Amino acid sequence: NLKVILLLLIIILSSCKDKTKEITQVVKEDGPPNIIFIYADDLGYGDLSAYGATEIATPNFDNLATNGIKFTNGYATSATCSPSRYALLTGTYPWRNKNAKILPGTAPLLIDTAQVTLPKILKTQGYHTGIVGKWHLGLGTGNVDWNSHISPGPNEVGFDYSYIMAATQDRVPTVYIQDGYVDNLDPNDPILVDYDKNFEGEPTGTENPELLKFKGDPQHSNAIVNGVSRIGFMKGGQSARWIDEDMADHFLAKAQAYVKSHKEEPFFLYYALQQPHVPRTPNPRFVGTSGMGPRGDVIMEADWCVGEFIKTLEQEGLLENTLIIVSSDNGPVLDDGYEDQAIEKLGNHKPTGELRGGKYSLFEAGTRVPFIAYWKGKIKPGVSDAIVSQVDLLSSMAQLVGSEVLTKDSENMLDLLLGKTNQGRENLILEATSRTAFRQGDWVLIPPYDGPKVLINKGVETGNSKEFQLYNLSEDPHQDQNLAQSNPEKLKELITNFEAIRGS
Ligand code: NG6
Ligand code: CA
Secondary structure, three states: OHHHHHHHHHHHHHHHHHHHHHHHHHHHHOOOOEEEEEEEOOOOOOOOHHHOOOOOOOHHHHHHHHOOEEEEEEEOOEOOHHHHHHHHHHOOOHHHOOOOOOOOOOOOOOOOOOOOOHHHHHHHOOOEEEEEEEOOOOOOOOOOOOOOOOOOOHHHOOOOEEEEEOOOOOEOOOEEEEOOEEOOOOOOOOOEEEOOOOOOOOOEOOOOHHHOOOOEOHHHOOEEEOOEEOEOEEEOOHHHEOOHHHHHHHHHHHHHHHHHHOOOOOEEEEEEOOOOOOOOOOOHHHOOOOOOOHHHHHHHHHHHHHHHHHHHHHHOOOHHHEEEEEEEOOOOOOOOOEOOOOOOOOOOOOOOOOOOOOOOOOOHHHHEOOEEEEOOOOOOOEEEEEEEEHHHHHHHHHHHOOOOOOOOOOOOOHHHHOOOOOOOOOEEEEEEOOEEEEEEOOEEEEOOOOOOOEEOOOOEEOOOOOOOEEEEOOOOOOOOOOOOOOOHHHHHHHHHHHHHHHOO
């Protein structure tokens, strides 16, 4: 009997071993997998039902989270957009580039065209690369002429195809740009953009509030397009102007078309959703669906987009050979410049989950975001508490496609993303509006910073304090107990390690 049991054990064990072998060989046998990043804008750690939201249902995001790996310590590199996107594509911490701040719509390209980028690496391995959605990494070299070829931009840093909005939905120019050309532009009605002064005769939110669907704060009260006042002034380009309520459908259609037309070759698609960033303009199909006003409604809309997009991948037979990473560029904010009832209608929903802070904050909710890795049939569903950052995606994806490229800041987390290990990062630099903090294991160090403790208009705690702050996230996930005084040794250790990386 013992012999039989032993034999059985050996058979079981060796079949397990075969399974792991199978996973590691998958990439080689099936050819290079497609890679898709679905990247939301300002989606908070607590905004998805898979991450604990009870007042809103996000079945399509949840499908990826529950059938893939849901990371509970996954980070954007920064608590604002442009820096996070910079790190996502370059594998370099944004604080290394002094220009990596929230960019105006007229900012020059933030990424050096000579710099390593993920899409460039993928191209060298035979991939077709595309971006659809929000760019917000600058365009041109200063003084962009929106009526001719806009360059350099995504196509000069590694994307074969780009269909983007230049900056944010609340910034001009409010037009789509395809491969460097404004889509649908009538040459007889050229676009002019200025971030300092208005064009004569153009209405603004400040002067013509009667034209608005909802009011903006002073910064968001410049050019009015579709009844929404924006940051920055703009004139012309009427036929090219986007319709805010159609943006989600528009980008979705472009993303679907992209995967359909590139399914015969390995491709990388960066699908950068615009939701739930302001202005929140759900398509009428979604108005009222969340009961939370526009912010909830656009999360429902984004979830629907994810569902439709996954359906397309399924119909095209691509799901089994596509690694999908889902995340967000920074944490959530309720009032980000428009009167859209995000606070009034929030009810019991907690966009930050149990975390402290939010967008712009050095506290956890600024940078800790939903982070999901999904690959049908290849990644075993699970939950991981390992620390992983979006800055790691460059090296990890490079590894996946057989490239050896690594950047200093980007750690190879491929095995973690594929569920073959639960070993994540030992430490990570966090960033928010040009300030940095440090996570090491369960510990977080926030150095002293001047400035307000709370952004009054936005209701977000910045993390600023005259004192060092030290938190232990395993005991205190909401960062209420500053242990800097009571644990001077830990404090010293973290300061030393933090400074070593900051100075490197
Ligand atoms: C801020 C805007 C905010 C938003 C943010 C960019 C003001 C007062 N606030 O400057 O509304 O546009 O920039 O958000 O202008 S991000 O997600 O792209 O970083
Ligand atoms: Ca953002």
